[in-house]
Amino acid sequence: MQSNSTAEAGKPLLEVRGIQKIYKVDAGEVEAVRNLTFDLRPGELVCLVGPSGSGKTTLLKIIAGLMAPTSGEVLLEGTRITEPPKDMAVVFQEYGRSLFPWMTVRANVELPLKTAGTPKAERTRLVDDALAAVGLDHVPTSYPWQLSGGMQQRVAIARAVAYQPKVLLMDEPFAAVDAQTRADLEDLVRHIWEKLGVTILFVTHDIDESVYLGERVVVLSSSPTVVQEDIVIDLPEDRDQLTTRSLPRFVELRNHVYEQIQLAKRNAGKQGAAAADGAGVPRSAVPGADTGGESVART
Numbered sequence: 001m002q003s004n005s006t007a008e009a010g011k012p013l014l015e016v017r018g019i020q021k022i023y024k025v026d027a028g029e030v031e032a033v034r035n036l037t038f039d040l041r042p043g044e045l046v047c048l049v050g051p052s053g054s055g056k057t058t059l060l061k062i063i064a065g066l067m068a069p070t071s072g073e074v075l076l077e078g079t080r081i082t083e084p085p086k087d088m089a090v091v092f093q094e095y096g097r098s099l100f101p102w103m104t105v106r107a108n109v110e111l112p113l114k115t116a117g118t119p120k121a122e123r124t125r126l127v128d129d130a131l132a133a134v135g136l137d138h139v140p141t142s143y144p145w146q147l148s149g150g151m152q153q154r155v156a157i158a159r160a161v162a163y164q165p166k167v168l169l170m171d172e173p174f175a176a177v178d179a180q181t182r183a184d185l186e187d188l189v190r191h192i193w194e195k196l197g198v199t200i201l202f203v204t205h206d207i208d209e210s211v212y213l214g215e216r217v218v219v220l221s222s223s224p225t226v227v228q229e230d231i232v233i234d235l236p237e238d239r240d241q242l243t244t245r246s247l248p249r250f251v252e253l254r255n256h257v258y259e260q261i262q263l264a265k266r267n268a269g270k271q272g273a274a275a276a277d278g279a280g281v282p283r284s285a286v287p288g289a290d291t292g293g294e295s296v297a298r299t
């Protein structure tokens with residue numbers, strides 16, 4: 001795995017530059033995203049949070065090359081993205097719709113490699129490794145509908161991992177599973193990230209999840225969206241559901257993110273002047289914050 005310091009020293013792998021998205025609707029136009037600028041360095045795990053409707057899915061579609069921005073650009077290793085890049089994989093929330101029910105687990109994981117023309121022997125090795133990495137090497141011949149929701153999402157993650165992307169985009173991947181499974185899958189993502197050194201952009205509604213997983217948390221404003229804050233998560237790299245979430249620093253950071261989301265909601269419709277000036281938002285390190293009270297942690 002690349003350590004934080006290595007990632008910090010490298011050039012950006014993914015650059016999001018001044019992204020604006022205006023949707024045309026019957027009544028005219030909707031400016032969903034106004035001006036988004038941030039980057040991911042090689043090996044970073046960055047979480048993206050924002051109020052509902054702040055444009056997280058819009059942004060991911062643009063980064064994945066599935067939709068063109070109205071203005072601005074996304075660069076992967078310096079090359080502008082104009083179509084789905086081959087070095088990128090996406091894991092969506094709706095695993096049920098992203099897996100083919102008539103294909104076995106193995107066939108689902110193997111499919112993108114087949115499409116890419118990867119030779120058979122290499123495919124077999126990559127699929128075996130990916131299934132082992134997500135703890136599913138005992139069910140290769142099962143069908144997705146025979147598995148629990150959490151296991152199906154593991155299949156989707158294995159498929160993305162086997163493809164060996166440079167960038168893995170995850171769009172609220174655990175929103176549809178129960179809390180215990182969610183915790184297990186969060187640890188799986190950290191484990192895969194540490195083992196493979198893949199660069200991950202993880203979109204979530206869950207503030208605690210963003211702080212637990214991320215090396216940085218990028219907070220979006222309400223729509224029309226800008227980056228409201230880019231926060232360094234200075235928790236120890238070895239994370240554990242019990243120990244990490246009990247740390248006073250974890251509580252400070254999640255409270256800070258929570259306050260930022262509340263601020264974004266209050267500012268809805270009256271963009272904060274400082275955030276909306278179009279400049280890149282500097283990364284902020286949260287000083288010791290007050291840890292009072294709030295227990296709700298979803299956007």
Ligand SMILES: Nc1ncnc2c1ncn2[C@@H]1O[C@H](COP(=O)(O)OP(=O)(O)OP(=O)(O)O)[C@@H](O)[C@H]1O
Nearest residue numbers: 023025030032051052053054055056057058059223
């Ligand atoms: N195809 C579309 N046509 C018109 N407006 C759209 C379209 N897709 C999204 N929007 C609008 O753009 C804004 C951002 O939507 P988007 O789904 O990207 O936000 P989000 O942060 O992913 O939302 P959520 O957190 O609820 O999933 C919203 O105001 C939404 O209504």
